[in-house]
Amino acid sequence: MLYRTRKPSPILVPWVEAFWHVQLDAGPIPKRETILPNGKIEMIFAIDGNYTVVNRQTNRMKQSWLSGIQHEPLHISYHGRSNLIGIRFHPNGLFPFLNLPVSETVNVVEPLNEIIGKVYDELFESIYQATSTERIFSNLDQFLVKSMDHSKVKQIKLMMEITRYLKTHPEQSISLLADKLGVSQRHLGRVCHDHLGMTPKLLARIFRFEKSFSHLYSQSDEEDFRSLIDLGFYDQSHFIKEFKRFSGMTPEEY
Structure with a gap:
């Protein structure tokens, strides 16, 4: 190849x-x-x-x-x-x-x-x-x-900050992101709809799903649980539900 x-x-x-x-x-x-x-x-x-x-x-x-x-x-x-x-x-x-x-x-x-x-x-x-x-x-x-x-490039600085933050901190709330950027949640949602075609929350969930792959290879139950919490999952069942939502399979099937 x-x-x-x-x-x-x-x-x-x-x-x-x-x-x-x-x-x-x-x-x-x-x-x-x-x-x-x-x-x-x-x-x-x-x-x-x-x-x-x-x-x-x-x-x-x-x-x-x-x-x-x-x-x-x-x-x-x-x-x-x-x-x-x-x-x-x-x-x-x-x-x-x-x-x-x-x-x-x-x-x-x-x-x-x-x-x-x-x-x-x-x-x-x-x-x-x-x-x-x-x-x-x-x-x-x-x-x-x-x-x-x-x-159409007037909002480029804001959009770069949004996507960078969602990728590095997908577990954080959208309200916190809006506060950090100094904009309202409504404005944030409107800009994301225009530029991304989706809500910032959905993109954050996609990025969190990506980051969750490291969880599949953790070495201990303690490390396993800590990584889930760090990514914003409530518990193991929440992680499995989200994993299946984006992959179509359970972590065990993957």
């Missing part, structure tokens, strides 16, 4: 985590993979590959697709050779590049041409015809810079 990444240009850093390229051969027998909620947004271009979403309304994924923030497990099936190019966005990263509400991208996987419209063909052709991975990354970078709606 080949895997490469590159950081975006500085102007895109608040929105884009990385560009990536992966090549692999999964063989002729279909493989099934479960992608768990992680707060990431992926825009994926399949130069080569056979991918199917098992548990969403979208079925066969052709050429390219957008996977928004997922708050349920995503099951995909694939086989054969894959040559995939991707843009990994921060949780708030889609807002300045879309002409539709971000909420319409949450928990869905949609064909990219239906999301970005008439510029899609030109974008995909620039990727397909590029002679190197670096050229592809540069083309994607230029496309995003050109597509950015600068009238």
